[in-house]
Amino acid sequence: MNVSNPTANQIRVAINHELSERGGRAFNLEVDLDLPAKGITAVFGESGSGKTTLLRCIAGLETSSRGEIQVRDAVWQSETDVIPPHQRRVGYVFQESSLFPHLNVKKNIAFGISRSPSLLDSQRYDQIIELMGLAPLLQQYPDQLSGGERQRAAIARALIIEPDLLLMDEPLASLDIKRKQEILPYLESVHEKLDVPIIYVTHSVDEVARLADFSGSAARRQSHRQWRIERSFIGHRASTTTG
């Protein structure tokens, strides 16, 4: 794989991951991407095209992927060295609510703080709590929250550790339309106020239109029994083209 030196504003993902599908057929996910390390990059594509697997590989949750991942100056994975997920400065928001059920919102959000190598900037903490509207909910347990509130807390928990890259895997897909409308403004304000590059996997054209600065699609190639995520990330403001 030809890996160019990414600039400080780039995220380089060049990986090869063997996927086994139900039914036992193995497919290859081949990714060769240069992503902008700023703004929100939306990735959309049909089910099974490997979008979630791409995020899991970037986070280091798929252990069998091979290749190179570099986020700005940090090498997360090379041919010889794989940094485990807990040593990557990555935030991950999963599709369904994934708050720790035995901890209240405050402790859920604090979980990453005590494990972060950098000191917590209390201003940042206050800013994120305010951005996500969580101040009245800090003492609540996950089972006392609505789906939207849980997802806001999960986003805050991922943001608070100052990740170099935030991965969001269809964060609104498990919410009904009303909750989606409720949470979208929060995501927009994260986008406006925090300088965190986000890779955002979604099915929804509406979310792409509202949130994305860049977009790319995952397409499936049956030839050679490979799936590819196309190298089609073209810098454009999605909202200006679709909305």
Next chain:
Amino acid sequence: MGFSEADVAAILLTLRLATTVTILLLFFGAPLAWWLARTSSRFKGPIGALIALPLVLPPTVLGFYLLIALGPNGPIGQLTQSLGLGTLAFSYSGLVIGSIFYSLPFVVQPLQNAFEAVGDRPLEVAATLGAGPVDRFFSIALPMAKPGFFTAAVLGFAHTVGEFGVVLMIGGNIPGETRVVSVQIYDHVEALAYDQANQLALLMIIFSFLVLLSVYGMQKKSHRQVLRFSP
């Protein structure tokens, strides 16, 4: 009519044995259960089956092989002798070892189920938040598996209290050392002291009933928690 001195000694010995065994089993069983719950190793099946063996074997079979192993010519017996500990057969320590094997599945299986119920997702989230593998075990898996620890402790304790065959084989019948309640009942019956046997037997029934009641109560409660926690 109260309990005789020998009965009280048997009850106290039984409680001491069950407490020791339960603590040791939770300590050693938790990593084992964790491994069984997380591994995809091909040894998972055979190891799981080995641990479950006491569920189906007559206790005398287990007791017989433990007796051979702990005896003066057995591997464990030779080890303990070379360490200057003598042999463990027909001693309290031997009884502890035997009980650990005997009650192992009653502790490991509830723990394994509890760890499996935690699932991958909370551990993955914890990893992305900077928690290493050991940290994830202590800060996420252990607290989320807490109801499983309660069930495991209660079942391990109760099962140790209820053992008989293994005790007879490797512990014998030494007052204050290896004569537990079940053996004491057996002695009473052999001596045709049915009243005394009845007292102890009734105590065991009440104890076992209360234990199962608490386990079922706990399971119901934790089930409700699981339902409450689902999105």
